[in-house]
Amino acid sequence: MAQAASRSKLRWGELDDDDGDLDFLLPPKKIIGPDENGVKKVIEYQFNEDGNKVKITTTTRTRKLANARLSKHAVERRSWAKFGDAVHEDVGSRLTMVSTEEILLERPRAPGSKPEEPKVAGDPLAQLGKGGAVLMVCRTCGKKGDHWTSRCPYKDLAPQGEGLDKATAPEAAAAAPGGATKGTYVPPGMRAGADRTGTDMRRRNDENSVRVTNLSEDTREPDLLELFRPFGAVSRVYVAVDQKTGMSRGFGFVNFVNREDAQRAINKLNGYGYDNLILRVEWATPRAT
């Protein structure tokens, strides 16, 4: 492992070693090719761990596949002059951009799982259409999945009878007997009877989210995806990138579809050596706001 690393890339950690200064004694790097078959040869010299001179020959072959498929007319069209508004396009207008975010084809459920399985991170609208919508609980009459509170046909029969706000207050007090008495204010989202649509939506990104820290700076989202995908369906991968320098800031987040998969990934990858660094993988705690 150490040999492989010192051969391919020099890390900042190794630059401080005292043997780095002898590099000028080595013959220069030689590149032969690429020839008509696309074969390129690179000859380099390095000192190995014992201080001996080592010759490294790397042979690579580049194959061209993309051009073979284009039709003659398509190649011709490639060199067409621009017209219309495209003629006077500013260099800085940036009409075409590559998305900064990695977009995945999001599977509705993990491959191989049963269709009946309820969605873990299901969104409120999808559940509305389904029969057993647990989300829809009338706060006036307590009926589940039949109607919303505002549409309650028994509204007039409810004890208070005046309206929505009044109707929710006793319910909240009754449902949260632990701390809140009738006088204290309970935010609507914290009330037990309240539908949690708002908070669910806001916290969706935090669900089954795993924070990965101590990433090497050339780790990108696809690398992280490759690392985490064996554990289960991944719904989002994000690596924090410094806006100014474009360098990775050394941490990222991975969201799993299933919580168990996330737990397994944490168990397995926390303390895992990745790109010469020891990864730290843990649950991402929701920001305290």
Place this chain on the structure above:
Amino acid sequence: MRPILMKGHERPLTFLKYNRDGDLLFSCAKDHNPTVWYADNGERLGTYRGHNGAVWCCDVSRDSMRLITGSADQTAKLWNVQTGQQLFSFNFDSPARAVDFSVGDKLAVITTDPFMELPSAIHVKRIARDPSEQTGESVLLLKGPQGRINRAVWGPLNKTIISAGEDAVVRIWDSETGKLLKESDKEIGHKKTVTSLTKSSDGSHFITGSLDKSAKLWDTRTLTLIKTYVTERPVNAVTMSPLLDHVVLGGGQDASAVTTTDHRAGKFEAKFYDKILQEEIGGVKGHFGPINALAFNPDGKSFSSGGEDGYVRLHHFDPDYFNIKI
């Protein structure tokens, strides 16, 4: 995959079309300039200037030399694809909605909206090989259906014209005589406006998307309903993969209701369904508004979506897309 974002239009997108080789992508929007892009890297090649209203639809000839566009400025225009020069303008008394070249590019079907007492109509025009000999005369004029006709395409061997629109009925017309041959059944057909209609790459079947939150697959010759794909939002755009048995539905809540809810509640993803099992495969997120247009590259390796947000998003699939298993 990292989609390519193309911000050339200032208004919502209405239609997307690839040419046959799949190297050019044509986009129409409610701003007045249809645009052509290179389909591999998303670079803008040019715009077609001359329309004076929203452009609803376009089609490109098989040799990628002629473009036809239908616009709300009551014209349909023929363009030189390479130079952006306008070759001919068909003038109507009401907005033009759908346009489609026939097989062989000798005819074009153009639909016009109901407008100022005028009913909607389907016009068939002859397309001259030499643009200087082009005339605006109609070969055939079909009237009858109530409401707007949102899409009209040619059937096999140009013998029929398939139309669908606001009255939710899919109709097959004889393109010679103008006789109505078949009509979709009210019971099994769509319940609300049909917003889009796309033929399969071999033309044997086609898919319609409707505001009744479903898309349906039909046989082109017999107009029998083959499959129904049910989703939870109105469908504005549909397309089919030429490579795999996948259909893609795009839509979302009504544009007027977008600002009233969280953007994640609007269902603005492009939804992939298995064509045969009718089961959802996955969704591709990204737009900040409903998807109005979808198109698959003829090679099946990329697709693009156009949204109410004015962006075209060009997606080149990752290799693992091609071995997705249900």
